[in-house]
Structure formats: C-alpha cells, structure tokens
Amino acid sequence: MSASDILLRQKRNWVIETFTFDEGYSGPYPLYLGRINIATDIRLTEIHGPGVDEEPLNLFKIDNKTAEIWVMQPVDREIHDQFKLIFQAFKKEKGDINAKIGIDIDIIDTNDNEPKFNNHVYEVTIEEAPSQGTELVNVTATDRDSTEKNRKFSFSIESVSPTPQNFEFVINEEPDSGNGTISFKGCLNHEKAQKYTLIVKATDHGQPKSLSSSTTVIINIEDGNKHLPVFTKQKGEASVKEGLRGVLISRLQVTDEDTRGTKAWKAKYKIQGDTNNNFRIDTDPETNEGLVYVQKILDYEEDPLKNIIISAENEIPYAQGVTGTKEMRLSTYHLTVNIEDVNEPPLFDPSNKTITAYEDVALGYYLETLIAKDPDVNGANQIRYTIGEDPAGFVTVDSNSGKITTSKSLDRESQLVKDGLYVIKIYATDNGEPSQTGTATLSIKIVDVNDNAPSLDKSIIDMCQTDKISSVSVTALDPDAEPYSGPFSFKLLGDVKDKWRIDPENGHSFKLVNEHKATIMIFGQHELQLEVSDRQGKTAVHSLSVSVCKCSKTPKPDCRLKKHTGNPNELKTIYVFIFMLCLIFTLGFLLLTFLMSCKPERIPFPNDSAGQYLMISNSEGPGSD
Structure with missing residues (x-):
C-alpha cells in the first residue's frame, strides 16, 4: 500500500x-x-x-x-x-x-523597518545652572521588525545648533527599552545661547543594510540667577500710629540685573529682629518692591521704637559658580519704625466680673466697684463712669469712683433676668482728644428669696350641677425657685362644710369639689375664700368666684355664657313687652301730633262804623283786668 x-x-x-x-x-x-x-x-x-x-x-x-x-x-x-x-x-x-x-x-523577516521616534519634536526648558549630568529630556523610539537582530537600534546625537562652547550634550541608552536620556557635561550659560537644537538619530542593527530615522530636540535655556537683588538704600525710617493693623508703612526698592519677570529677577524678602511678629513684607509683582505692613498692633507705651533688618534674595537660588557669577552676600536694609502715641480707651482690670447678691437687698446696696485706668503714658486724662446697659434699671454707678449700688430691689423673677443671671455694662470715658470709652461687664447672680406669695391660674370658675359630685381643677403658681415654691397647702375658709372641699389639700394643683346634692338647687354665684401657702409658709388668700348652672350638652361649663344670654322663654317675654311699649309710644305720638294741628276758627265782622258790636274774647292776658 x-x-x-x-x-x-x-x-x-x-x-x-x-x-x-x-x-x-x-x-x-x-x-x-x-x-x-x-x-x-x-x-x-x-x-x-x-x-x-x-x-x-x-x-x-x-x-x-x-x-x-x-x-x-x-x-x-x-x-x-x-x-x-x-x-x-x-x-x-x-x-x-x-x-x-x-x-x-x-x-x-527582512530589515525593512527603520526605528521610529514617538515624537517628531521634543522640547524642554531648563534653568541655566543645573548640576552637570542632570537629565534634560528622554526620547523613545520603536522598530517594527520581528527578529531581534533587525529591531535592535542605537541612539546618537548627529548635530547641535549652535555649536556648544565648553560643554557637550550626551545621550545614554537604556538597554532593550527603546529609551534614550539626554544630559550634558560642562556649564550652560543663558547669555551664550538661549536655545539649542539637537538632531538625534536612531539606527538599527539589521543586515545587509541598517535603517535609521531622526527627531529634533529643542532645549531652551532659562536665565539663571546670576545676580542678587540689591537695595537702592541701606536704611530708612517709617512712622505708624499705635493700635493700627494691616497698614502699609514702607516701600523698599531693589535692583536686579537678571531678566525682568523671571524667577531669577523676582525678589523674596525676609524680616529679622521682629521678635513679636508685628510686621510682614510682601513683594510687589510689578515693581519688585518690598511692601512692609503692620500685621500685629503696636503699643507706644510698650515700645515707642522698633528696629528691624530686611534681607532680599530671589525665588530661585543664586547660581554661584556659573560663568559670570561671583560669590556675593545678601543685601540688607535697616528700617526704624517710630510708633506714634494716640489716646487709647481706659482699660478695666478685670473687664469681666461676676458677683452674687440677694434679690431682696435694700435700695442703695453696695454691689461692686469697677476701676478703669488710662493706658496712655502721661495718664493725665480724667475718667468718668456711666451705665452702659441696665435694661431693668436695677443699678446706679458713681461717676467718679465706679462704685455700683442698687437703684431698686433686685428681682430674680424679672423677664430680663436669665437663669438667675443679670448682666450690666459699665462705661469708662476719658477726656482726651478725641475721648475714648472702655467697657466692663458685671454679671450679677441674683439669689432667690421667698418674696412671692402663691397665686392661682384662675379665680373665676364655671361648674356644672349634676346628679353626681362636680369638681373643677385649679393650679397654684409661684415664680420663686426651690425651696420657696410648691408643693403648696390649700385650705377653704368660711362655712363650707358639706358644701365645698379641696382635694388634695397639698400639691401643685387641686380640685374644687361641689358636695351639694343634686336635689338641693344651688344654681347661681358663690364667693369662696382659699388660703394657699408655699413650703416656707408664705401665705396668700385668694377669692374664687364660682358660677354653678345646669350646663348644656357641651362638655365645657358655660354658666357665664348662660348668664349673659338668659333663658329663651324669658327672652321671648321681654321681646313682647318691648314691642308693646314701642306700639303705645307710636300711637301716643300720632295722637299728640293730630291735636296740635287743630286751630280755632275766626269769623270776620263787617266793616261798618255806624253799628255797635260785641267783642268776644276767650283769652286773658297779663294786665287785662
């Protein structure tokens, strides 16, 4: 297969x-x-x-x-x-x-990609006197080739414009990071060049031909602090009135040969010898002057003269060792401040005091003496004392000595006394030019005494007559504090047995109980006498006016309302009677009018002188007999 x-x-x-x-x-x-x-x-x-x-x-x-x-x-x-x-x-x-x-x-892979910088242009601004070797700027590049031999690259500085003198720029690489750091060797001088332009190149290690690219690095040289500020004068004087704060007392001028508006030109001032921190100094951003202010009030009596030393430097350190500089000391200014005396208000010592007094003290009772002193050096001003605040009018003060006495009895229960404390203010005014016034506060703790007899929350009472026992609640009042108030003792005076009683006879409130039986009609007005005593035995007798009636359906007694409005049947009879009176009056008036309108008729006689006539007269006047 x-x-x-x-x-x-x-x-x-x-x-x-x-x-x-x-x-x-x-x-x-x-x-x-x-x-x-x-x-x-x-x-x-x-x-x-x-x-x-x-x-x-x-x-x-x-x-x-x-x-x-x-x-x-x-x-x-x-x-x-x-x-x-x-x-x-x-x-x-x-x-x-x-x-x-x-x-x-x-x-x-073939070396077909050159290293490329992340930025086409890098720019940085530095001071002209950094330490040698200071890192100025970082540049970064990358190579897209795949193999290591083609993507590795190196940095180099190809050119610098203008050509550096007595120093050089160098670039250091971080292995396998693609980063390069530019620094320098030597000294930078703003006067020789304010800006350097560098062409930095990145070249890879590829074969058969290496590839490269470049970027532009701009390094701006900021003017360094080659000149310290120098005061135009070495000493001067200023004057200020005592008691003032936040006022400008002097402007100090300096010169600085560094570039105007730079940190090397801007002055920074420091005050020496100001142990109490009475002064502060700011820099005018436009003129570079030192502005001296009073930040803590000055006292002529304490020290009429102040001497301080002010030094000046810049916002950045002096560039000692940079070309064109030399060792220098800070410039100083001696300022003498004259404090002017003014009329100050009299001072109480202490200015706040608390005393204790019973509320039943007699008129003219001595409370306290508050004394004020003139803080001015000569102390020749006369001081007069007056009442500043005394809302209840409890006190008076001797205008010459400051002796405070009562002008009437103190009343702890007054609405102007808060939690037993009454506060007054005393003024002390001198006769200086212009006159000044000091203030002291006297707080009087008024001790309570049993000067108020108990009272009742009501003295007129409505009570409903029912087939059961009736009662009404009454509360006793006493503005005095413990132990001069309740619980109270209650006692009805007079012949009240089997008619009226108090329940309970001790406490803050009681019920007035009507013990009359329903079969016995007691409707009408009843006047009772009630004796009320506080815990210390202070007694008061109060009248209770009790109206008893048969109440309507409303749960609230309405005896006095019934008394004013009356019984409906009675009202009907009254209305009929009034109507009849009006009718009789009207008829009588009409009859009288009719009678007054009827006059006697007179018959004329003929005018005949030959005849004789009988003269009829129905009236007799005075002297006609």
Missing part, C-alpha cells in the same frame, strides 16, 4: 510540507515557490486559506494539477508571518474525496 493510500484512508488533516518566502524579495512576480510533494495519482482541489480565498486575496496561485505554488505579490511579515493552506485531495481514477492536505508558508 502506497503512502498516499494510507493518507487518504486515515481521512485526517496533514501538514505535509512547509515553504518559506523572504519578505525582502523585490521582484519580478509571479515567483515560483515550489511544488507540493504528493503522489502523481492524487489531485488537489478546493484550495482554502489566507492568501487564496481569504485576505489578503490572490497572494498565492496553486496549480491543482501539478501542485505548483506561485507568489503573486510582495508580503509584509510584520502583518503576516505565516500562511496555512488546506487542500481537498482525491484520486484521479476514482474521483472520491478522502482527505485534506495542509501546507505552511513561513515569511522570512
């Missing part, structure tokens, strides 16, 4: 051969690659796989009769490093398909 018969009978996929193709082949095409080694009675058909009927299409051509393979166009190994093709195989005589045959086509 032949090998091909065994192959066909096993009915398996076999990779029977491997071909190779160099991606560096430049033509002509098609290129004969070889013949598949199969028996002559085996025929190939239905060829499948990348390069034939899959992407990339039509890369290979295979003669199914001769089993010859042709390459039709170039191949890039970095895209396709191998092709696997599968054929259907059958005997030419029988024509039946019995097996699949596979072949591999390996693509051989």
Whole structure:
C-alpha cells in the first residue's frame, strides 16, 4: 500500500510540507515557490486559506494539477508571518474525496523597518545652572521588525545648533527599552545661547543594510540667577500710629540685573529682629518692591521704637559658580519704625466680673466697684463712669469712683433676668482728644428669696350641677425657685362644710369639689375664700368666684355664657313687652301730633262804623283786668 493510500484512508488533516518566502524579495512576480510533494495519482482541489480565498486575496496561485505554488505579490511579515493552506485531495481514477492536505508558508523577516521616534519634536526648558549630568529630556523610539537582530537600534546625537562652547550634550541608552536620556557635561550659560537644537538619530542593527530615522530636540535655556537683588538704600525710617493693623508703612526698592519677570529677577524678602511678629513684607509683582505692613498692633507705651533688618534674595537660588557669577552676600536694609502715641480707651482690670447678691437687698446696696485706668503714658486724662446697659434699671454707678449700688430691689423673677443671671455694662470715658470709652461687664447672680406669695391660674370658675359630685381643677403658681415654691397647702375658709372641699389639700394643683346634692338647687354665684401657702409658709388668700348652672350638652361649663344670654322663654317675654311699649309710644305720638294741628276758627265782622258790636274774647292776658 502506497503512502498516499494510507493518507487518504486515515481521512485526517496533514501538514505535509512547509515553504518559506523572504519578505525582502523585490521582484519580478509571479515567483515560483515550489511544488507540493504528493503522489502523481492524487489531485488537489478546493484550495482554502489566507492568501487564496481569504485576505489578503490572490497572494498565492496553486496549480491543482501539478501542485505548483506561485507568489503573486510582495508580503509584509510584520502583518503576516505565516500562511496555512488546506487542500481537498482525491484520486484521479476514482474521483472520491478522502482527505485534506495542509501546507505552511513561513515569511522570512527582512530589515525593512527603520526605528521610529514617538515624537517628531521634543522640547524642554531648563534653568541655566543645573548640576552637570542632570537629565534634560528622554526620547523613545520603536522598530517594527520581528527578529531581534533587525529591531535592535542605537541612539546618537548627529548635530547641535549652535555649536556648544565648553560643554557637550550626551545621550545614554537604556538597554532593550527603546529609551534614550539626554544630559550634558560642562556649564550652560543663558547669555551664550538661549536655545539649542539637537538632531538625534536612531539606527538599527539589521543586515545587509541598517535603517535609521531622526527627531529634533529643542532645549531652551532659562536665565539663571546670576545676580542678587540689591537695595537702592541701606536704611530708612517709617512712622505708624499705635493700635493700627494691616497698614502699609514702607516701600523698599531693589535692583536686579537678571531678566525682568523671571524667577531669577523676582525678589523674596525676609524680616529679622521682629521678635513679636508685628510686621510682614510682601513683594510687589510689578515693581519688585518690598511692601512692609503692620500685621500685629503696636503699643507706644510698650515700645515707642522698633528696629528691624530686611534681607532680599530671589525665588530661585543664586547660581554661584556659573560663568559670570561671583560669590556675593545678601543685601540688607535697616528700617526704624517710630510708633506714634494716640489716646487709647481706659482699660478695666478685670473687664469681666461676676458677683452674687440677694434679690431682696435694700435700695442703695453696695454691689461692686469697677476701676478703669488710662493706658496712655502721661495718664493725665480724667475718667468718668456711666451705665452702659441696665435694661431693668436695677443699678446706679458713681461717676467718679465706679462704685455700683442698687437703684431698686433686685428681682430674680424679672423677664430680663436669665437663669438667675443679670448682666450690666459699665462705661469708662476719658477726656482726651478725641475721648475714648472702655467697657466692663458685671454679671450679677441674683439669689432667690421667698418674696412671692402663691397665686392661682384662675379665680373665676364655671361648674356644672349634676346628679353626681362636680369638681373643677385649679393650679397654684409661684415664680420663686426651690425651696420657696410648691408643693403648696390649700385650705377653704368660711362655712363650707358639706358644701365645698379641696382635694388634695397639698400639691401643685387641686380640685374644687361641689358636695351639694343634686336635689338641693344651688344654681347661681358663690364667693369662696382659699388660703394657699408655699413650703416656707408664705401665705396668700385668694377669692374664687364660682358660677354653678345646669350646663348644656357641651362638655365645657358655660354658666357665664348662660348668664349673659338668659333663658329663651324669658327672652321671648321681654321681646313682647318691648314691642308693646314701642306700639303705645307710636300711637301716643300720632295722637299728640293730630291735636296740635287743630286751630280755632275766626269769623270776620263787617266793616261798618255806624253799628255797635260785641267783642268776644276767650283769652286773658297779663294786665287785662
């Protein structure tokens, strides 16, 4: 049995051969690659796989009769490093398909890719005086070739513009990383060159010909600090009034020969000798001047004169050792600050005080003396004391001595006393120019005394008369604190037996109980006298006005309402009576009007002088007799 018969009978996929193709082949095409080694009675058909009927299409051509393979166009190994093709195989005589045959086509790598930098341009800015060997910038490149010999590369600096003087740029490689670090040897000087342009090259190690690419590296040299700031003057004076804060007292000017606006030019000031931290100094961003401020108030009486020393440097260190620099000391300025005396308000010591007093002290009772002193050096000002705040008007103060006494009895139960504490303010005003006023606070803890008799929350009571015992709740009140308040003792005075009683007789509240039987009508007004005593025996007698009535359906007694509105039948009778009075009055008025309108009729006589007539008169006037 032949090998091909065994192959066909096993009915398996076999990779029977491997071909190779160099991606560096430049033509002509098609290129004969070889013949598949199969028996002559085996025929190939239905060829499948990348390069034939899959992407990339039509890369290979295979003669199914001769089993010859042709390459039709170039191949890039970095895209396709191998092709696997599968054929259907059958005997030419029988024509039946019995097996699949596979072949591999390996693509051989050629050095066809140069190393490429990640950036076309690298740019960095550095100060002109970094330490020698300082890393300036990193560059990175990659090579797409597959084999190690073709993808390895090296960095080199091809050119530098302008040409460095007394220093050089170097590039160091990190093995197998594709990174290169550029540094320098020597000293950089901004005055000689503000910018250097480097051409950096990456060259691979491929054969037969190495490939390379380049990138541009721009290194900007920032002006270093070759000159320290120098004060235009070495000393000066300033004046400020005591008690002020946040005021500008001086502007200090400096000169600096470094490039304006750079960190090497910008001044940074420091104050020495300011033990109390009274001053601060800021830098004017436009003029570079030092602005001296008072940040903590100054006291003329404590020290009328302050001497401080101010030094100036730059935001970046002085580049000592760089070409064009020399060893220098920091420039300093001596500032004398004169503190001007002003009239300050009198000071109480202490300015807050707490005392204790009973609330029943007599008028004019001595409480405390608060004394203020003039803090000014001469101390010649006269001080007068006044009441600043005394909302209840409890106290008075002697204008000359500051002696505080009561102007009336203290009342712990006043709404102006909070939790037993009453607070007043005393003013001390001098006669300086201008006058100034100091303030002290006196807190008076008022001790409670039993100065309030108990009272009741109600004195007028409505009570419903029912077939059962009736009662009404009443609560006793006392503004005094413990132990001068409740629980209280209650006692009804007068003839109340079997009529009224108190339940309970001790406590904060009680019930006034009506013990009259329902068969006995007690409707109407009742005046009772109730004696109430607190725990210390302070007693008060209160009147209770009790109205008893037969209540309506409402659960709340309404005796006084009934008293005002009256009984409906009674109201009806009253209305009828009022109507009759109005009717009688109206009829009488109409009759009177009628009678007043009736006058006597007079009959005229003929005007005949020859006759005699009898004169009739029905009236008699005064003096007619």
